Amino acid sequence: MAEKKQLANIQFSRVRVFTPIFLSIIIIILNPEELRDAIKRCVIPIEVISAKIKGSGAILSESVKDNIKLSLEKKELEKQISLLSFQYAKHKELFLENERLREILKYKEKTKFNIIIGKILGHDPSPLSSTIVIDRGSDDGVKKKQGVISLIDGRNVFIGRMIDVFPQSSIVLLTTDPGLSLPVRLEVSRTRGLLVGKKHGMELKFIPSQLDILDKEPIVTLAGTYIPEGLLIGHVESLSPKRRGLFRKIAVKPAFSPYKLEEVLIFVSN
Template identity: 30%
Template sequence: MLKLFKLFNNKRLFILLITLVMFIVVMGFSLGARKALSWPENFLRDTTGFVQSLFYKPAGYVAGLFQDIGNLHDLAEENERLKILAAQYTRDKATYNFIKAENENYKEELEFREAQKKLYQYELHIAQVISLTTEPSNSSIVIDLGSKDGIKPNMSVISVEGLVGVISQVSNFTSTVKLMTMMDANDPNSQPPIAATVLNKEKLSFGMIESYDQQTGMLKMNKIPVGDPITPGDTIISSGSGGVYPRGLTIGTVKSVQEGEFGYTSTALIDPAADFQNWKDLFVVFTEERVE
């Protein structure tokens, strides 16, 4: 008994015992079926919630910051992918437009060749332009067809628009084309004059294209007889006379007609159908007797 009394006299042990009893009592209240919380529970819950809010909000801000940084990184990667796709689209579109333009060009050339073949008895052999000389004293081009392809001097060369010139020199694999812009009636080395007529007036109209005016860019059609029905706006084509230029080659459009000095003949200025520049493909005209 004495020992027990001494134990209870120990203040620390007494306080510990009282605390343990109060904890048991509080636990008993907590485990019981109650509608309202006790004040210790309310105090503990409010204190805990306050402390949690102090840590939770900053932690949420930090977590949100890292999430935003991650989103920015993903957005930057997506922008890079979109830039690459846009560049690929631009390249593919340019390639598509180039192929489309080429196909349209080939289609136009094919239709032109077929139409000419139906109208006149000659064939057109396509040629690529290798080089172009634009010197006033020597306007000529070089094409990639030569004697091995059946090319011969004085064969006519045309574009889709109209007559370009004639073959002047031939090697095994290439040929030189003398352009109509070099036509000069006073130069014996110039390309041969062109016997010409008016489209749809072939039996009524005739003249000789003998020269090209470098200043005006016009061809001159001379020796047009009196009463010829040629008028501005008419389309001039080769008549086939003379044996050099096949019949039906488009030459140009009549711009004006002037009566000659003595009234016996007239002269017409012809705007060439071919523009004599920016050529890609030309055609060499093969007549029946020259087709090999």
């Protein structure tokens, strides 16, 4: 066993000695040019692979930069679109307000009443009443029972009367309030009746049972103190069938929505 191990060591030593000699002989025998070409053939693929890796890395880096740039540009465009949308909405609101004020001024020029313009400050949240608060008061000549209208869809709509007046604000009782009743007439048949508020609507009373009434017939004001004649109040929404009783039951839809009111006109004198 010891002899075999000694023999193996001798063989390994011979390999260590003769390997450098063998390589030297190969280098001497081979043509230096061929040797250089052989080395190049080994090195060039490595260089190509390295160049491709570098190129791929550069492309990937540029792609990441492009994505970041596009993301920033997108955010900037979204910001500009948001700003333009806000400016458009603002200009549109100013345009609509100017149109309303222009129509109001036209009405002021042709009516015999002295009129002041007011803005809505708030609404009464109580379910038992229908009122709004405006920014005009006794300092502006406002008094109780004065009529109030608003320009809606190109027509002057009667919306209520003053019930409480303060120096710089007032409370308007709307036609939909159960506490308000008003003499009116049907615009087409010219028949008179009494309009009573019903919170979310109105009811027209004392209209003869046998009278023919048009569907959605307009209901307008009668001339009175601080109230011109012919102002739209609402339209017939539904009515009971003709019967032997004296009067028909008529539901009236208001020509305005309290929460869409903006400017109002107050008849301060005539």
